[in-house]
């Protein structure tokens with residue numbers, strides 16, 4: 001993600017913008033992913049649609065198999081409640 005996209009995604013997160021169906025599906029997938037790690041407590045909008053992944057990042061210290069390419073890939077370090085709101089963002093493991 002470039003800076004502008006990161007800022008836009010964070011803006012959507014911080015404003016508590018409701019998630020689309022596609023984004024809610026991303027939340028469900030990330031919530032069960034072994035690459036996610038709890039790193040922070042930025043629980044500003046605990047009542048929004050991202051409580052399953054609130055405080056979690058896609059951990060660049062963890063690796064997994066990309067479902068599309070078959071390559072071993074590390075997490076992207078993104079804060080998940082913001083990442084799922086960027087429609088152009090991709091899962092490093094090809095899960096969404």
Ligand code: SF4
Nearest residue numbers: 030033035058091093
């Ligand atoms: S973006 Fe992909 S790799 Fe990262 S936590 Fe979500 S499902 Fe896992």
